[in-house]
Amino acid sequence: MTETTFMHEYDAQAGELVSCDYQDIARDEPHEECGLIGVYHHCDASLLSFFGLIALQHRGQEGAGIVSFTHLGKDGAAQPRVYQKRGLGLVSEVFCQRKDFSELPGDIALGHVRYSTCGDASINNIQPFVFRFSDINVALAHNGNLVNSITLRKRLEDQGAIFNSTSDSEILMHLIRHSSKSSFHEQIKDALFQVKGGFTYILATGDELIGACDPCGFRPLVVGKLGDGAYCMASESCALNQIGASFLFDVEPGEVVFIKDGQVTREYYTSHHQQAICAMEYIYFARPDSVIHDVCVHTARKRSGEILAHETPCPQADLVIGVPNSSLSAAMGYAEASGLPNEMGLVKNQYIGRTFIQPTQAERRRGVRMKLSAVRKIVEGKSIVMVDDSIVRGTTSRLIVALLFEAGAREVHVRIASPALKYPCFYGINISDTRELIAAGHSLEYIRSFIGATSLAYLSEQGLIKAIDLHVDAPYQGLCMAYFNGDYPTRLFDYEQDYKASLAEVNQVPLKHASHITDRVQ
Numbered sequence: 001m002t003e004t005t006f007m008h009e010y011d012a013q014a015g016e017l018v019s020c021d022y023q024d025i026a027r028d029e030p031h032e033e034c035g036l037i038g039v040y041h042h043c044d045a046s047l048l049s050f051f052g053l054i055a056l057q058h059r060g061q062e063g064a065g066i067v068s069f070t071h072l073g074k075d076g077a078a079q080p081r082v083y084q085k086r087g088l089g090l091v092s093e094v095f096c097q098r099k100d101f102s103e104l105p106g107d108i109a110l111g112h113v114r115y116s117t118c119g120d121a122s123i124n125n126i127q128p129f130v131f132r133f134s135d136i137n138v139a140l141a142h143n144g145n146l147v148n149s150i151t152l153r154k155r156l157e158d159q160g161a162i163f164n165s166t167s168d169s170e171i172l173m174h175l176i177r178h179s180s181k182s183s184f185h186e187q188i189k190d191a192l193f194q195v196k197g198g199f200t201y202i203l204a205t206g207d208e209l210i211g212a213c214d215p216c217g218f219r220p221l222v223v224g225k226l227g228d229g230a231y232c233m234a235s236e237s238c239a240l241n242q243i244g245a246s247f248l249f250d251v252e253p254g255e256v257v258f259i260k261d262g263q264v265t266r267e268y269y270t271s272h273h274q275q276a277i278c279a280m281e282y283i284y285f286a287r288p289d290s291v292i293h294d295v296c297v298h299t300a301r302k303r304s305g306e307i308l309a310h311e312t313p314c315p316q317a318d319l320v321i322g323v324p325n326s327s328l329s330a331a332m333g334y335a336e337a338s339g340l341p342n343e344m345g346l347v348k349n350q351y352i353g354r355t356f357i358q359p360t361q362a363e364r365r366r367g368v369r370m371k372l373s374a375v376r377k378i379v380e381g382k383s384i385v386m387v388d389d390s391i392v393r394g395t396t397s398r399l400i401v402a403l404l405f406e407a408g409a410r411e412v413h414v415r416i417a418s419p420a421l422k423y424p425c426f427y428g429i430n431i432s433d434t435r436e437l438i439a440a441g442h443s444l445e446y447i448r449s450f451i452g453a454t455s456l457a458y459l460s461e462q463g464l465i466k467a468i469d470l471h472v473d474a475p476y477q478g479l480c481m482a483y484f485n486g487d488y489p490t491r492l493f494d495y496e497q498d499y500k501a502s503l504a505e506v507n508q509v510p511l512k513h514a515s516h517i518t519d520r521v522q
């Protein structure tokens, strides 16, 4: 959660935005998700988890961790031993020596990359968390955001629970231990039933790997096979490819998967489930080579570009340019459908993360320039269609448009391969305040003029649904479209009051009609 209010004054004299502190540049972008990987019964479990985390790095850059387990009774231990290493920074910064993996022995391992949605960025909140009980050691990793975490935490603390982190993720383990059910599996199902919001979880013990998905399936989770009784689970299939695992299935909304004694068992922990996977997974978060619910992310993005070209053509333009990285597929689709050349007019420095920040306004401007630069020879004198996947607060888009004009572009027509982001997300994207979204309460013309584009158009909601083409028998074909239309598929619990207040504050015109928090799954 961020405390920044919505502000973006433009100082015409200085030719720059003056009211944002340096942190805003990081907040301008839809931040990454967390990434999870679990490996079961493989002699190099921690090393494979490391490779998997490298493939999932785009989902979180704040910190990374791996936990491993050795077998029961090994070295005379009464319980499987648990080993843990975690740290702040990129995966390659936390795990930089070969010995890191010999210090994480065992054949079951769990890895996590974090971008925080709840709780600060300190080491205590870096996952996987390890819980050492008298009868069992458990590791836990979470992707998503719980909407009833404040209420649950208070209740648990009142009952005597002592939390070790400020993250919402820890709550599940307390609920498991507080459950009155008789078996570990029943306790897990009982706990999963109580947490609300967006989550995929992977839990590991000395002899088991457990994966679960919330009743709407907001976040993706896949199960793969490594051969010889070895299995894995990961947030995205790109991690499976990375470690040579074959894809078995997507964990379904409301489902829990137990991998134990070489067997994979699937169960529902609730009968109220209906798919509403976050559309932003396809638009921005996931890697283009990942396949989620049988839809290739690159293909969905490319189709969104094609549909965008049909919906809002730009026949007078000379060429199409994608904003690296996540809009390159959409730009390809737009160019193919419109018969225009797809050119590399912007280059991204691949050594700068997705959320580059600098402490002063001048450095911040330089920062964006370090991250993206225009290819003058390509754009000079040209009318350009600049395709990006999304506009959040508009700050970055505005700087990119300026870069293109500075490099000599004649016209910059901005085409966005998703509908306008008007409503916050509470299920795992770190923008939970309406006031941060430029499209909330501002007209298309206002946004166009703010980013300095010659023209601006967004993909329609129907266009997006058609592009992703999930074909699930659920609203929006199984997508969560709340970001675009305020139709939240669950109650918002602890967030509801603030959300309503923020809507009133930005005075959204369609408030009465568009903001309908439903309760499809509870």
Ligand SMILES: O=P(O)(O)OC[C@H]1O[C@H](OP(=O)(O)OP(=O)(O)O)[C@H](O)[C@@H]1O
Binding pocket: 028, 029, 030, 284, 323, 324, 325, 326, 327, 354, 355, 388, 389, 390, 391, 392, 393, 394, 395, 396, 397, 398
């Ligand atoms: O409203 P804005 O400030 O324009 O923010 C939106 C931009 O941020 C994201 O890119 P990001 O640089 O995070 O990552 P990417 O390289 O994966 O596209 C997104 O793809 C848009 O390009």
Ligand SMILES: NC(=O)CC[C@H](N)C(=O)O
Binding pocket: 032, 033, 034, 114, 115, 116, 117, 118, 119, 125, 142, 143, 144, 145, 146, 167, 168, 169, 428
């Ligand atoms: N991006 C995520 O999935 C974050 C997980 C968890 N809510 C945290 O803040 O650590």
Ligand SMILES: [Mg+2]
Binding pocket: 323, 324, 325, 326, 327, 388, 389
């Ligand atoms: Mg981008």
